[in-house]
Amino acid sequence: MLSARGISVGARLQDIHLEAHPGEHIAVLGPNGAGKSTLLAALAGLLPVHGTVAWNGQELARIPFLLRGRMLAWLGQESHAEFAFPVREVVAQGRHAWGDDEAAVDEAMAQLDITHLATRPITQLSGGERRRVFLARALATGAPAQLWDEPASSLDVRHALEVYRLAQQLAARGSTLLVSLHDIRAAYRFSRVLVLERGRLVGDGPPHEVLTAHLIREVFRVEARFLTSLVPELPE
Amino acid sequence: MKPRSSGPILVFLLLTALAALASLALGDALLPPRQLLAALVGRGDDLARTVLWDIRFPRTLVGLAVGAGLGASGAVMQAYFRNPLASPGLLGVSTGGALGAVAAITLGSGAVSLFTVPLASIAGAFLATGAVMLMARRGASAEHLLLGGVALNALFGAATSFLVLVSSANIQSSGQIIFWLMGGIENRTWEHVWMALPLILLACLALLPLGRAMNLLALGEAGAQSLGVDVRRLRWQLVALSTVLTALATAVGGVVGFVGLVVPHLVRMVFGPDHRRLLPLSMLGGAILVLACDLPTRFLPAGMRLGVVTSLVGGPFLLWLLRRRPC
Numbered sequence: 001m002l003s004a005r006g007i008s009v010g011a012r013l014q015d016i017h018l019e020a021h022p023g024e025h026i027a028v029l030g031p032n033g034a035g036k037s038t039l040l041a042a043l044a045g046l047l048p049v050h051g052t053v054a055w056n057g058q059e060l061a062r063i064p065f066l067l068r069g070r071m072l073a074w075l076g077q078e079s080h081a082e083f084a085f086p087v088r089e090v091v092a093q094g095r096h097a098w099g100d101d102e103a104a105v106d107e108a109m110a111q112l113d114i115t116h117l118a119t120r121p122i123t124q125l126s127g128g129e130r131r132r133v134f135l136a137r138a139l140a141t142g143a144p145a146q147l148w149d150e151p152a153s154s155l156d157v158r159h160a161l162e163v164y165r166l167a168q169q170l171a172a173r174g175s176t177l178l179v180s181l182h183d184i185r186a187a188y189r190f191s192r193v194l195v196l197e198r199g200r201l202v203g204d205g206p207p208h209e210v211l212t213a214h215l216i217r218e219v220f221r222v223e224a225r226f227l228t229s230l231v232p233e234l235p236e
Numbered sequence: 237m238k239p240r241s242s243g244p245i246l247v248f249l250l251l252t253a254l255a256a257l258a259s260l261a262l263g264d265a266l267l268p269p270r271q272l273l274a275a276l277v278g279r280g281d282d283l284a285r286t287v288l289w290d291i292r293f294p295r296t297l298v299g300l301a302v303g304a305g306l307g308a309s310g311a312v313m314q315a316y317f318r319n320p321l322a323s324p325g326l327l328g329v330s331t332g333g334a335l336g337a338v339a340a341i342t343l344g345s346g347a348v349s350l351f352t353v354p355l356a357s358i359a360g361a362f363l364a365t366g367a368v369m370l371m372a373r374r375g376a377s378a379e380h381l382l383l384g385g386v387a388l389n390a391l392f393g394a395a396t397s398f399l400v401l402v403s404s405a406n407i408q409s410s411g412q413i414i415f416w417l418m419g420g421i422e423n424r425t426w427e428h429v430w431m432a433l434p435l436i437l438l439a440c441l442a443l444l445p446l447g448r449a450m451n452l453l454a455l456g457e458a459g460a461q462s463l464g465v466d467v468r469r470l471r472w473q474l475v476a477l478s479t480v481l482t483a484l485a486t487a488v489g490g491v492v493g494f495v496g497l498v499v500p501h502l503v504r505m506v507f508g509p510d511h512r513r514l515l516p517l518s519m520l521g522g523a524i525l526v527l528a529c530d531l532p533t534r535f536l537p538a539g540m541r542l543g544v545v546t547s548l549v550g551g552p553f554l555l556w557l558l559r560r561r562p563c
Contacts, residue, residue, distance in 0.1 A: 046458050069464020080456040082318045083509035093452050097464030134459070141463065 002043060002072075002145050002176055007051035012038045014199040015051070020178060022144065025171035027187040027207070028180040030196035031220055036180040037077060039196065040147045043178065044074035055145070069097030073143035077150050079134045084121035087114060087133050094140030101140075108140035111166060113159065127154040135163065145176045153182065161234050164189045184220070187211060195219055244507055248520035252300070255527035259296040260288060263534045267292075290425075298424040299530050300523045301433045302489035305481040307522020308440050310496030311503075311514050312478040315450045316471065317378050320504070323497035324482040327381065327475075328364040328388025333486035334417060335392045335399075336360020341412050342403040353416065354431055354487040361483030364388055368475060378457075381475075419492035419543030421530055432488040439477045439484075440519050446473065447512035454509065492543045495522050498550035505557055525550070 002020040007013065013035045020026055028036045042049045045060040045068050053060040055071050063071075073094070091114075092105045109115045112132040122130055135151050148167075152160035164186060167177045171191065179190070187193045188207045195203030195210060197219045203210040216224040261267045265287045267275065274280030275288040309324040316322070324330060340356030371384045396417075403409045449470050452460035461467040485492070499521040503514055529545040536545075 041458065044462050046461055065461065065466045066464040069462065072462065074459070074462035076456065076458050076462075078456065079459075080318055080454075082320065083315075083454050083504070085451070085455065085509050089451075089510065090455065093455070093463060096448070096452060137459075137463075 001056055002178075003054045003057075004043060005052045005054070007042055007049045007053060009035075009038050009042055009047055009049050012199050013042060013049075016201050018194065018201065018204065020145070020176045022174045022176050023171050024192055025167045025177040025190050026179065027190035027193045028178055028196065029184060029187055029193055029203075029211075033198075034196040034219075035199040036196055037149050038199075039194075040074065040149045040178060040180060041076070044072050044147050046074065066097050069141065069143075071143055072145045072147060073138040073141040075135055075138045075146075075148040075151055077153070079130055081122045081125075081130060084123045086119050087122055087125070088118040090122055090133050091136045091140050094137040097141065101142075104140050104142055108136040111139060112136040113162065128156060128159065131155060132159065139166075144174070146170060146178075148177070148179045150180050150182060152186070157232050158234070160186075161232065165234060184211065184216065244513065245516055245520070248517055248524065251524050252520050252527075255524050256296050256300065258531060259299060259527045260292045262531055263287070263292065294424040294426050294429050295421050295530070296527065297429045297433055298421045298488050299527045301429070301436045302421060302485045302492060303495060303521075303523035303526030304440055304519040305432075305436045305485035305522070306492060306496040306526075307499040307518040307520075308443055308515060309478040309481040309485070310522075311500035311511070311518040312443065312450070312474050313496070314500055314504075315454045315511060316474050316478075317382060318454055318456075320501055321497070322382075324478065324485075325389070325493075325496070327368045327385035327479060328392055329361050329368070329479045329482040330486050330491055331389050331392035331396065332364025333357040333361035333483055334491050335396045336363070337416050337487075337490070338396050338399045338413050341409050341416065342399045351427065351431075354428065357487040358483055360392075361479070361486055364392065365476075365479040365483060368479060369472075415541065416490045417543075418541045419490035419546075420533065420541045421489050421526070422533070424488065428488045432484045436481060436484050439481050442473075443477050443515055446470065447510070447515050450474070450511040450515075451509075454511070489526075490543065492526065492546055494547045494550040495525055498554050499525055501554060502557060 001022065004016050004018050007016050016039065028039060030036050038047065041047045043053055045053060060068065088105065091109055092100065094108065095101050095104065109118065112135055114129065114132050114136055117125065117129060122133055125133065131154055135148065138146060138148065151163050155163065167179055168189065171177050181187055190207060192205065193203065193207045193210050194201060195215065202219060203215055213224045216222060261272050267284055267288065271280055271284050272288065275284040306324055313322040313324060313326055314320050336359050337353045337357040340352045344352055367388060368381065368384065371381055400410065400413055403413060449465045452463055452465050453467065453470060457467050500514060500518040503517045503521050507513055507517060525546065529549055530542050533540055533542055533545055
């Protein structure tokens with residue numbers, strides 16, 4: 001279980017309390033600058049925070065980096081690609097905290113549909129392809145908690161849907177997932193949503209209960225109309 | 237993520253050995269193979285033994301140390317700053333060393349002992365290193381360090397120019413300064429070898445096990461930390477080791493430009509960016525380049541010093557490779 005007890009990060013995140021249990025896949029929503037990325041980085045132990053982040057009751061700050069790398073996988077929004085590492089080597093970096101595991105690397109690459117890119121240098125990939133490579137790296141860690149910051153940005157509709165499905169499948173197998181999203185509609189594919197506004201948690205619960213017209217108006221300053229329209233789905 | 241075959245490393249080792257042999261054999265007094273062998277085992281005529289043991293060996297070993305140090309330091313800087321244009325001079329360490337040496341020559345003119353200039357150079361380099369470490373300890377980002385290096389470079393460069401102008405009245409010391417700023421490994425003694433070689437060797441050995449973590453760092457600091465790398469410690473190790481390497485290389489070889497920039501770059505273009513391989517190949521490649529560029533300086537007019545030749549050879553070669561394939 002991943003828990004935050006009263007964590008604050010400067011003015012960007014203020015007094016957040018939450019618990020994320022195994023089997024939950026959680027969407028993190030909020031307008032630009034609401035603190036979604038800061039929350040995920042803080043939960044991954046990548047930022048100095050006031051308050052406590054704990055994994056299974058153990059304070060994260062006291063766990064050595066290598067062990068943290070086995071528990072928590074994080075996908076950031078920025079991905080650097082100045083050096084021409086082949087795709088497979090980048091994914092294999094996910095095994096750093098454990099040691100090499102060819103099967104885990106192969107599986108992660110297959111799940112993100114990048115097996116055919118294995119020997120290509122990451123410098124030559126498109127933005128969406130590169131995104132999937134770094135997501136595969138996070139997946140290859142086998143970490144039971146996965147924190148993904150906008151994994152679907154720059155992905156085409158099919159690959160975005162596959163990422164949401166992957167989150168669901170991992171949760172069904174007992175992982176804990178926190179995924180930040182731009183697209184409010186995609187939040188309905190998750191079991192729980194967190195809504196952030198100016199660094200504070202203003203909504204937490206199942207999507208159909210939290211995402212009311214009122215909350216969407218208050219937080220995102222848009223009108224929500226609930227109607228039936230085109231909804232792309234993956235074939236069964 | 238297994239390192240691939242060690243073939244390239246063996247080839248580079250062989251080339252290093254060949255370059256070292258050529259460096260021992262060639263010069264004003266040519267030592268043909270048989271004479272070289274005899275002098276190596278302590279036989280043959282006195283002149284050959286003196287040339288080999290008192291002149292050529294120190295020069296060759298200093299060349300190896302300078303080249304390996306600058307090559308390794310360049311590979312580290314480029315990974316650290318995630319910028320293939322980074323080089324050992326970037327953090328102000330070379331210019332700090334240059335300032336120290338120039339100050340020693342200017343102030344001490346005439347009565348300069350063998351050690352004064354290298355020691356002053358080491359002091360200057362470590363002054364710069366100290367400033368860099370202070371910035372790194374405060375948790376400055378790579379971009380901050382880079383800008384700090386620019387500031388240090390400007391500062392030390394200005395002070396050096398000032399000293400060069402002040403000393404221009406004294407022909408002897410200004411000549412010495414210009415020779416030193418152009419870099420070179422002639423007239424080196426065993427003292428220079430002991431000053432630089434053991435520590436450079438140690439620093440290189442300490443770098444080799446960091447290759448794997450450097451691969452992660454090269455793709456982003458936060459990502460590396462999330463995968464289990466203690467990024468703060470790693471950054472500290474890399475800054476410390478690469479500045480020590482640059483400081484020592486500058487202290488015994490003067491300012492030898494381009495090696496730290498061009499060698500890791502060429503190695504990466506040909507053998508890929510995996511630092512477990514890039515680090516050893518950059519060390520050996522640096523040694524090969526310095527020894528190879530030192531050879532012609534023995535036969536060319538006096539102005540063609542090591543620093544000039546490395547830049548003359550390295551520049552066009554890099555341009556040619558850039559044209560052939562993008563990095």
